[in-house]
Amino acid sequence: MEVGFLGLGIMGKAMSLNLLRHGFKVTVWNRTLSKCDELLEHGASVGSTPAEVVKKCKYTIGMLSDPSAALAVVFDKDGVLEQIGEGKCYIDMSTVDADTSSKISEEITKKGGYFLEAPVSGSKKPAEDGQLVILAAGEKTLYDEIIPAFDVMGKKSFFLGEIGNGAKMKLVVNMIMGSMLNAFSEGLVLADKSGLSQQTLLDVLDLGAMANPMFKMKGPTMLMSSYPPAFPLKHQQKDMRLALALGDENAVSMPVAAAANEAFKKARSLGLGDNDFSAVYEAIKVPEPSP
Ligand SMILES: NC(=O)C1=CN([C@@H]2O[C@H](COP(=O)(O)OP(=O)(O)OC[C@H]3O[C@@H](n4cnc5c(N)ncnc54)[C@H](OP(=O)(O)O)[C@@H]3O)[C@@H](O)[C@H]2O)C=CC1
Numbered sequence: 001m002e003v004g005f006l007g008l009g010i011m012g013k014a015m016s017l018n019l020l021r022h023g024f025k026v027t028v029w030n031r032t033l034s035k036c037d038e039l040l041e042h043g044a045s046v047g048s049t050p051a052e053v054v055k056k057c058k059y060t061i062g063m064l065s066d067p068s069a070a071l072a073v074v075f076d077k078d079g080v081l082e083q084i085g086e087g088k089c090y091i092d093m094s095t096v097d098a099d100t101s102s103k104i105s106e107e108i109t110k111k112g113g114y115f116l117e118a119p120v121s122g123s124k125k126p127a128e129d130g131q132l133v134i135l136a137a138g139e140k141t142l143y144d145e146i147i148p149a150f151d152v153m154g155k156k157s158f159f160l161g162e163i164g165n166g167a168k169m170k171l172v173v174n175m176i177m178g179s180m181l182n183a184f185s186e187g188l189v190l191a192d193k194s195g196l197s198q199q200t201l202l203d204v205l206d207l208g209a210m211a212n213p214m215f216k217m218k219g220p221t222m223l224m225s226s227y228p229p230a231f232p233l234k235h236q237q238k239d240m241r242l243a244l245a246l247g248d249e250n251a252v253s254m255p256v257a258a259a260a261n262e263a264f265k266k267a268r269s270l271g272l273g274d275n276d277f278s279a280v281y282e283a284i285k286v287p288e289p290s291p
């Protein structure tokens with residue numbers, strides 16, 4: 001199977017390498033073209049624009065940072081839309097809101113193409129190991145056709161129905177994840193300030209009903225103030241923002257998520273946006289100014 005891949009950030013690089021490793025023919029494009037070099041060494045072809053990739057491949061996958069990037073790659077000059085048409089398929093795996101996905105879907109469909117949104121749950125390591133959870137929605141026939149690629153990139157794929165449902169599911173999941181990480185960070189600070197061993201807190205949590213891979217993986221590195229980006233904090237804050245907007249639309253009160261969003265915003269204002277999202281702990285450690 002031949003696929004195009006647009007966006008070689010942390011996730012896109014790992015996902016496209018996996019496809020190559022499993023025998024797919026892959027043509028890649030990235031805004032910063034130099035990031036294509038490593039993929040070229042692993043046997044990928046390189047397209048000079050998104051349009052060129054779509055022209056060459058029946059199936060093209062996008063993995064871009066946020067709604068504006070996802071829209072730019074489709075609608076800008078030399079974008080996906082210029083070559084999409086009858087028999088061409090576009091799969092956007094970026095985390096965006098339902099409106100962004102719908103705009104892309106409408107225009108692609110108008111031109112006779114097929115569209116699937118398919119955001120993923122799971123970070124850098126699951127992407128490298130082909131262990132993502134794929135949350136797809138949109139064109140069911142395209143979903144069935146692209147399953148061989150999803151099976152390489154992920155451990156489980158869900159088909160969630162109409163366009164927007166994949167985006168919404170992803171935002172709900174990440175709203176929970178961001179809120180949990182904040183509560184965890186506050187717990188670490190509280191343990192420290194009240195004279196307890198933070199390591200013992202990690203051990204206690206890991207033995208009880210709240211044990212989870214995120215606390216287990218992030219806890220030790222947070223205690224070392226080490227935040228190499230697996231999931232960049234700026235993207236987690238974008239997801240909190242989009243999840244809160246979804247809450248607004250549906251009149252769902254989410255005070256916990258709103259407070260977590262404030263902590264991620266504070267972390268961004270401290271210059272931590274390109275660090276791993278667990279760096280929110282640094283923002284929680286900073287004392288509030290006294291009145
Ligand atoms: N990292 C993670 O753990 C996970 C991330 N996600 C989601 O996946 C998506 C990608 O994440 P990740 O790989 O971590 O992000 P990165 O920041 O590592 O990569 C972002 C990619 O988007 C490209 N990009 C940004 N702006 C534009 C633009 N205006 N036009 C064209 N390309 C653009 C970047 O290109 P360039 O190299 O030129 O900057 C890069 O290829 C995000 O939506 C994120 O929320 C989902 C699950 C897990």
Ligand SMILES: O=CC(=O)O
Binds near residue numbers: 120121122123174
């Ligand atoms: O979106 C991030 C993730 O870890 O999933």
